[in-house]
Amino acid sequence: MALFFIDTATGQVATQHQLVEAGVAPEDGIPSRPWFRIQGTGDATTMWYAVMRRKEKGIFIGSLVFRHSPHHSLLLERGWEEIAVEEIRATVPLP
Helix, strand or coil, X not given: CECEEEECCCCCEEEHHHHHXXXXXXXXXXXXXXXXXXXXXXXXXXXXXEEEEEEECCEXXXXXXXXXXXXXXXXXXXCCEECCHHHCCCCCCCC
């Protein structure tokens, strides 16, 4: 169960816990820009939810959606990309 964040500049997706562990987010768990919380339930698990992203007007946006639902299919048809679970990780910013 996790809160998910997306780097609006690169499209990288990470959990709040991953961002804190990597030193990208402070101990309160709220990272600064360009990281933005993906709206959805606070107890999401990738077993039931797909993490999706799409580039809009030069930035990446994200969404959580129930897997194999009509909404999931609709987002895929409209050009959204499902993020593989193994790709969900924090990247340490360059100095």
